[in-house]
Amino acid sequence: MTNLCMALFMALALGSQGEPEAPSLDAMICPYDFNDDGIVNNQDLLIFLTKYGLVGDFDQDFDGNGSVGITDYIEFMRYKGSACQ
Ligand SMILES: [Ca+2]
Numbered sequence: 001m002t003n004l005c006m007a008l009f010m011a012l013a014l015g016s017q018g019e020p021e022a023p024s025l026d027a028m029i030c031p032y033d034f035n036d037d038g039i040v041n042n043q044d045l046l047i048f049l050t051k052y053g054l055v056g057d058f059d060q061d062f063d064g065n066g067s068v069g070i071t072d073y074i075e076f077m078r079y080k081g082s083a084c085q
């Protein structure tokens with residue numbers, strides 16, 4: 001009986017932990033929508049590629065290391081095809 005109560009408590013605790021994550025994920029998608037048309041697609045990729053390899057303070061420098069490179073590209077591709085709210 002005690003084990004069952006513990007299992008139920010853990011399931012509830014884990015379940016409620018996941019809920020608040022959803023809105024912040026949506027918020028994270030938006031920075032990749034460079035032309036603000038509501039979706040991250042090839043048009044945004046083309047805009048990204050115009051900055052690729054450049055050093056400076058760009059919106060496309062997602063990891064903030066001062067240049068637009070492969071880590072920023074991988075980050076962008078994770079969200080390519082996602083809708084932005
Ligand atoms: Ca877009």
Ligand SMILES: [Ca+2]
Binds near residue numbers: 063
């Ligand atoms: Ca970077």
